[in-house]
Each structure stands twice: as structure tokens, then as C-alpha cells.
Amino acid sequence: PLVHVNVNGHDALFAIDTGAADLSLDPAFASAAGIAGPHGTAQSVQLGAILMRNVPVDALPTRTLKLWGRRQADGVVGVRSLAHFLATIDYVHHALVLRPRTEAEEFERDAAAHGAYVQPMVMFGDHLVFARGRINNGPDGWFAVNTGIVAGLGPSKVALADSGISPKAAAAAETPGLAAVVLGKRRVDNLGGLVAPSGN
Numbered sequence: 001p002l003v004h005v006n007v008n009g010h011d012a013l014f015a016i017d018t019g020a021a022d023l024s025l026d027p028a029f030a031s032a033a034g035i036a037g038p039h040g041t042a043q044s045v046q047l048g049a050i051l052m053r054n055v056p057v058d059a060l061p062t063r064t065l066k067l068w069g070r071r072q073a074d075g076v077v078g079v080r081s082l083a084h085f086l087a088t089i090d091y092v093h094h095a096l097v098l099r100p101r102t103e104a105e106e107f108e109r110d111a112a113a114h115g116a117y118v119q120p121m122v123m124f125g126d127h128l129v130f131a132r133g134r135i136n137n138g139p140d141g142w143f144a145v146n147t148g149i150v151a152g153l154g155p156s157k158v159a160l161a162d163s164g165i166s167p168k169a170a171a172a173a174e175t176p177g178l179a180a181v182v183l184g185k186r187r188v189d190n191l192g193g194l195v196a197p198s199g200n
Contacts, residue, residue: 001089001147002068003077003096006046007057008033012074015062016089016096019146020078021127024060029074047077050098055081076148079127089147119184121145133183138163143183153181153191 005014007025010033014023023045025035035042038059045055062073086099086107099107111118121131130142135155139162146154155163165179180189 001091001096002071002073003047005075005077006044007042007075008035008044013071014075014077015068015073015148016082017076017146017148018079018082018129019127019144019148020060020076021080022078023055023057023075023081024062024078025057025075026061026063026073027059028063030057030059047096047098050085052084079123079129083123117185119186131183133181135159135163135179135181136165153179155179 001016002013003016005012007029010029012029023042025033025042030036030040033042035057040057042055042057043053045052057075060076062075065073067073082098084101086101086103088097088099090097108118119131121129123129129145131145132140133143134140135153138159141159141162155165160166163179179191180187181191
């Protein structure tokens with residue numbers, strides 16, 4: 001997912017990446033926005049109606065990544081930026097919804113009233129978000145919730161074996177077949193995924 005961001009008066013498109021920690025700027029965009037070096041401070045960062053001041057940023061060459069079709073990302077909004085809010089990535093309505101953290105109880109009541117299921121998640125370290133789930137009839141385990149590079153399902157070799165999925169070859173980006181994925185009370189069938197050759 002991409003979201004409109006304004007940094008130091010410069011409009012940009014940033015990827016929402018729950019696998020990343022910080023607010024990261026492509027070096028070329030950072031330079032245009034008056035921020036030098038791999039680590040710096042943005043005087044202003046605006047997401048919709050929310051304006052943040054003196055925001056720490058780092059560098060990440062996002063414009064070289066070919067992940068968004070004809071578009072390019074000028075930076076990344078990571079978990080530590082989102083953690084200041086109750087953040088909802090609303091895929092159906094193509095929106096990033098940021099609420100004050102003090103509205104957590106109201107948010108959960110509203111979700112329950114609309115028949116939504118609230119999936120508990122935990123954060124390891126300072127930004128790695130995980131939820132309990134399973135693939136096919138495999139055992140429950142911890143799965144990273146990453147809106148960044150992985151498209152769909154990115155299981156480890158152990159998770160593949162436990163789920164009865166056998167990739168035809170250990171080539172990068174091979175589709176291992178379709179799987180059922182369960183997170184809490186929700187199940188999605190026929191979800192494709194990628195297998196990387198790293199062995200983890």
C-alpha cells in the first residue's frame with residue numbers, strides 16, 4: 001500500500017511497511033526535501049490532517065525498488081511511526097486511518113458492532129509485528145504481518161513442510177501452490193505465495 005505524505009513541504013508517495021521500523025526516505029527525495037545524510041530530522045511530516053514536527057528519518061533507496069508497477073515510492077512509513085496512533089490499513093476503502101491511541105476501547109466496540117474480528121498481535125523488538133495463525137492443517141505458529149515486500153504468503157521451509165506444501169524447486173519467487181491461511185477466526189482459501197531460496 002502507498003499513501004500520500006508531505007515532508008518539509010514536498011509531496012510524496014510512501015509505502016506503508018509493517019516490516020520496517022522508521023520513517024525512511026529515498027536519498028534523492030530526502031535531498032530534495034532538504035535533509036542530508038543517512039540519518040536526519042524532517043521539520044514537518046504530514047499524513048492527511050495529522051502534522052508531526054521534528055521527525056527522525058533515515059535513508060532507504062526505495063525509488064530503485066520495482067514493487068509498485070509504474071509508481072515509485074519516495075519513502076517508507078514504518079511501525080514506529082504508526083505506533084503513535086491506532087493505525088488501520090483499510091484495503092477495501094484504500095485508506096490509512098489514524099486514530100488517537102486513547103480511542104482503543106471505542107475502536108474495538110465499533111469493530112464488534114460491525115461484525116469485524118479483532119486479531120491480537122504482538123510486537124517483538126521495536127517493530128516486528130506477529131500474529132498467531134496456521135497454513136492448511138499445519139500447527140499454529142507466529143507469522144510476521146508485513147505489508148512491505150512480501151505479496152500474499154511468504155512461508156519458511158519449516159512452515160511449508162508442516163503444512164504439506166512441496167515446492168517444485170528451490171527457485172526464488174516460485175509459487176508453491178495454493179494454501180488455506182487461518183488467522184484467529186478468519187480463514188482465506190486459495191492464497192498463493194512466494195518461496196525464497198534463503199533456507200529460513
